[in-house]
Amino acid sequence: MNTKISYSFILKPETNRSGLHPVYIRAFKQGKKTEIATSVALQKDDWSEQKQRVKKKNRAHEKYNAILDAFDKKALKYVLDHFIQEDTPLTLGQFKDYMLSVGQSGESFTDYILNYLNQNRSRLKLETWWSYKSQITKLLKFKKRIAFADITEKFINDYHHYMLRVLGNNENTASKSLRSLRTFANISMRYGYMKQNPFRYINIKKVDGKRDFLTREELGRLSEAYWQNKVADAKEREILRYFLFACYTGLRYSDLKTLNYSSVLENSIQLKMHKTGYLVNIPLTQRAKLILISSQNNPFNSIFRVYCNKVTNRILKQIGRRYNIPKKLTCHVARHTFATISITLGIPIEVVSKLLGHTNLKTTQVYAKIVDSVKEREMSKWDKL
Incomplete structure (x- = not known):
């Protein structure tokens, strides 16, 4: 059961620089207390301890009492809302942060x-x-x-x-x-529109999500469909073409969109990655070269006609169903495929990290965790003792 916060208005015995006594809200919970300043300050004789409001003899009593009423109304609603929801107990710190937002901008x-x-x-x-x-x-x-x-x-x-x-x-x-x-x-x-940081006590979680990737057999199935011209529709063929190229190079969708032949230098791709600005040099495999050869060599045009993400993912989903691949295919699946197959082939994770343009090796190590065949291969070394 929640223990409800109680509060009251008090007149501080100490005076401010103007010789006036400031009015505070004092809140209690389980023997602990906190105090929140209001913008009201007055002479001691102008305060009614019984009513907890400014006496009428003060010229600004209507203004001051309206301010205290606003604090009172907001505090009461906030306390009651949390008291009803027993799964979210209200702390004194949260109460103070909320009350300090009284008078905060009501703009959108x-x-x-x-x-x-x-x-x-x-x-x-x-x-x-x-x-x-x-x-x-x-x-x-x-x-x-x-x-x-x-x-x-x-x-x-x-x-x-x-x-x-x-x-x-x-x-x-x-x-x-x-x-x-x-x-x-x-x-x-x-820019001064909010006084308090509402995320001060918020911990934003990040969990390792499921990363779909193609196995070598599944990648071979799609590659065979492309090279044996089993995909007749021009749009499907183009989307499959840059999807396979991403599987062979690890490029992101945003980099595929801007890739042109000026980035192809001899047997590698050199480009600044769109997302991170990281400069990468990716040596081209034979399969990646074959895909490049299948385009006209125009250094001023993009290598691929990359469709919008929505169309790309819809077509890839259709292709995946047609070739019995039970995964939600996207361009990022191609990047995951490059990473996992590279690690499976024994390419050092530090090299894979550089090829992917990761600035932190920990980002790449996620792929090593999901490749069971690598674990089996490495553990089999014990059998050679």
């Missing part, structure tokens, strides 16, 4: 962020800009109008629960949305 948080994104569109990568826009759309499904003062720890936890239970998001998808919301909150604090 989402309108402000959308305006900020539009003003800074040229500074953001296109994919990042669209991702942030989609996160705002998702947020507005949870609540139609969101003010700056609404962004509290409880709001964040409720939104997290909504994504998992109502939208059916997995933990990583929900965490990505929370990280975007945290970015928006940081922007709002930077």
